[in-house]
Amino acid sequence: MTMPATPSSFAGRIAYRSLALALRLWPEETREWGAAVLAEMGEMAEPAESFNWAAGGIMLFFRAIFSRALDWLRLPSGGTITEGVSSSGSKLPRPPRWTTALLLLGAVGLLLLPQGQEAVSSLEASWRHFELSASDHRKIGELAVRAENAKDAKGVAFAALSDPRTEQAVQIADRAVALDQKLVWIYASRFQRPAQTPLNKERIEQLQSADPENAFVYLYAACVEVEPQLQTLHERGLKSDVLEATLADDDKWMELMGRAFRAPRYDSYYDKHQELSREVWSRERDLGLAPVVYSLWSHSMPSVTEIVTFAKLRIREAGEKRAANHPEQAEQILGEIQSFGERMSAGTAPGIEKMTGLDVARRGVEELQKLYASTGREAEARDAAAELARIEARKTQMANSFVPVYAAAVEPYGRRAVFVQCAALFGIFSGLATLFCLLSLELGAGLSQQGTGIGRRVLRLAADYGPLLFLVSSAGFLLSFRPFAGFLTEYRAANSPSIDPRVFAGRLFALEAANPLAVLGDAYVRWLVLTVTLAAIATGVLLRGILRGKQAG
Amino acid sequence: MGIRLRVSRQTLDLLEALLLHPSQWQHGYALSQQTGLASGTLYPILMRLEKSGWLETHWEDLPVSGRPPRHLYRLSSSGREWAREELRAAQQSKFWKPAEGRA
Numbered sequence: 189m190t191m192p193a194t195p196s197s198f199a200g201r202i203a204y205r206s207l208a209l210a211l212r213l214w215p216e217e218t219r220e221w222g223a224a225v226l227a228e229m230g231e232m233a234e235p236a237e238s239f240n241w242a243a244g245g246i247m248l249f250f251r252a253i254f255s256r257a258l259d260w261l262r263l264p265s266g267g268t269i270t271e272g273v274s275s276s277g278s279k280l281p282r283p284p285r286w287t288t289a290l291l292l293l294g295a296v297g298l299l300l301l302p303q304g305q306e307a308v309s310s311l312e313a314s315w316r317h318f319e320l321s322a323s324d325h326r327k328i329g330e331l332a333v334r335a336e337n338a339k340d341a342k343g344v345a346f347a348a349l350s351d352p353r354t355e356q357a358v359q360i361a362d363r364a365v366a367l368d369q370k371l372v373w374i375y376a377s378r379f380q381r382p383a384q385t386p387l388n389k390e391r392i393e394q395l396q397s398a399d400p401e402n403a404f405v406y407l408y409a410a411c412v413e414v415e416p417q418l419q420t421l422h423e424r425g426l427k428s429d430v431l432e433a434t435l436a437d438d439d440k441w442m443e444l445m446g447r448a449f450r451a452p453r454y455d456s457y458y459d460k461h462q463e464l465s466r467e468v469w470s471r472e473r474d475l476g477l478a479p480v481v482y483s484l485w486s487h488s489m490p491s492v493t494e495i496v497t498f499a500k501l502r503i504r505e506a507g508e509k510r511a512a513n514h515p516e517q518a519e520q521i522l523g524e525i526q527s528f529g530e531r532m533s534a535g536t537a538p539g540i541e542k543m544t545g546l547d548v549a550r551r552g553v554e555e556l557q558k559l560y561a562s563t564g565r566e567a568e569a570r571d572a573a574a575e576l577a578r579i580e581a582r583k584t585q586m587a588n589s590f591v592p593v594y595a596a597a598v599e600p601y602g603r604r605a606v607f608v609q610c611a612a613l614f615g616i617f618s619g620l621a622t623l624f625c626l627l628s629l630e631l632g633a634g635l636s637q638q639g640t641g642i643g644r645r646v647l648r649l650a651a652d653y654g655p656l657l658f659l660v661s662s663a664g665f666l667l668s669f670r671p672f673a674g675f676l677t678e679y680r681a682a683n684s685p686s687i688d689p690r691v692f693a694g695r696l697f698a699l700e701a702a703n704p705l706a707v708l709g710d711a712y713v714r715w716l717v718l719t720v721t722l723a724a725i726a727t728g729v730l731l732r733g734i735l736r737g738k739q740a741g
Numbered sequence: 742m743g744i745r746l747r748v749s750r751q752t753l754d755l756l757e758a759l760l761l762h763p764s765q766w767q768h769g770y771a772l773s774q775q776t777g778l779a780s781g782t783l784y785p786i787l788m789r790l791e792k793s794g795w796l797e798t799h800w801e802d803l804p805v806s807g808r809p810p811r812h813l814y815r816l817s818s819s820g821r822e823w824a825r826e827e828l829r830a831a832q833q834s835k836f837w838k839p840a841e842g843r844a
């Protein structure tokens with residue numbers, strides 16, 4: 189085929205060159221027709237006619253490309269239009285490429301559904317032990333900016349509570365409080381330790397003036413007050429007598445703890461924190477699980493050591509009053525201790541706070557009973573003994589009742605988590621294996637078509653049926669994650685009953701603990717896997733050499 | 742030849758043009774001028790006819806000087822019979838009219 193003479197007009201030349209270029213890219217099997225269209229171009233005198241003729245040729249070119257693409261899709265993986273297809277080496281039919289593509293799109297589509305995205309991100313967070321990823325940091329930062337622009341104080345507050353970069357988090361918290369003064373409690377929900385948090389006196393006073401009747405704000409301020417000294421004591425090896433003496437000498441701490449013990453209310457803001465997380469998470473679903481978990485798990489707890497130490501110091505003071513013949517003052521001090529403990533153990537505070545409260549109340553009542561007995565107030569001593577028995581019963585009931593509740597609420601999730609992790613691993617394995625086999629066949633199509641060895645047959649079989657396995661495992665993964673998705677949806681629902689934080693944590697720990705790849709974190713296991721793999725490869729190479737030697741012989 | 746070809750009005754026009762001088766080889770541009778079909782319509786029909794076995798094709802053996810060889814077309818003997826039958830049927834069903842009738 190020689191090239192025709194180019195048309196003389198400019199438009200004709202442009203049309204001719206376009207068609208000539210298309211001819212170079214024209215599929216081999218119909219290229220002759222492209223050449224036929226091009227060969228006629230020298231016949232046209234009118235530029236417009238040349239142009240129209242070439243446009244028709246270009247249209248023909250695209251039809252040829254489309255038709256070739258359809259033919260290509262009708263072939264199984266690795267098959268070429270010119271060389272055809274070899275059988276898979278098994279009795280199973282080889283599916284065409286369009287089936288493979290549909291199956292892969294179906295699998296990926298499932299994982300891109302909102303439910304799929306949540307399942308994938310939750311699983312990935314469990315593999316990271318719910319630590320925040322770079323993507324989580326970015327999303328939190330974006331939320332802070334977006335929420336501030338929209339004057340959404342709760343969104344900004346959530347960003348402050350879930351941002352691990354403390355200095356930045358405090359600044360974000362300031363912006364949230366500036367937008368809504370009622371959110372001042374967030375200062376006490378996260379920024380407990382001064383070593384981690386530059387929470388200044390101004391913010392603490394703001395907190396106290398916003399909620400002056402809440403014992404927690406004074407406990408929090410006392411903790412901030414004494415933290416540097418305790419840090420030093422911890423470094424030197426903390427001893428309880430030294431601790432008591434140090435704290436007793438700190439007038440500011442004593443005053444703040446006294447105010448906490450006398451305050452009429454106790455609220456550690458966990459419910460508020462949980463409610464805020466739910467509300468923001470329910471409208472910011474893209475945030476994922478890790479920031480919510482990080483935020484809730486880093487919620488401030490009161491210092492049990494400081495509360496118990498203050499109770500002990502006050503009991504000692506009551507003893508001194510009793511010895512100085514002021515039993516009414518001793519009674520008042522012990523009464524304060526009992527009341528504080530009862531306030532702390534009441535309400536919806538997390539379990540550890542309730543248990544601490546009961547322990548403090550028990551200490552106070554125990555001393556009251558001794559005081560009444562030693563001063564001949566028999567009836568009051570009996571009442572105190574009955575109160576003591578009631579407190580002990582509550583402690584026992586709390587400890588015992590939680591175990592079956594926890595077991596019922598968490599244990600089934602342990603089994604479900606195994607299904608989730610196995611389905612996910614199977615999905616990842618089948619997806620990667622399919623991708624590898626498809627790429628091997630498509631990129632080395634000629635080589636693969638010629639090969640008849642077992643390796644090639646396995647490659648073709650995996651490329652043909654791997655996408656189906658990937659789809660099935662993706663669907664299996666989504667189905668297995670449904671109980672967790674349901675639990676997370678329930679958690680986000682504004683009107684759902686409050687989920688015990690231990691149950692919430694327990695279910696997520698179950699998901700984390702079921703990760704079979706977690707064993708690879710152990711250096712010994714890593715070495716073992718490496719050694720076994722290398723030994724298997726060496727054995728394979730050796731056996732192959734022996735077999736080939738025998739065949740040659 | 743077992744392929745059933747969808748016979749459009751444009752195909753019938755082309756068949757009529759090819760039947761005008763059935764034994765004579767014709768090139769695409771001439772067919773386009775006779776039928777008024779644009780190259781984007783004409784060549785897909787020619788390709789289908791060839792694939793069905795109704796059309797014979799070949800490249801000019803001796804090109805005219807200053808002009809490259811061109812692709813030439815004519816109906817095969819079975820193609821001619823088939824084309825006549827299709828034109829007759831289309832005319833009877835009033836689906837199509839010959840060029841003279843349209844003029």
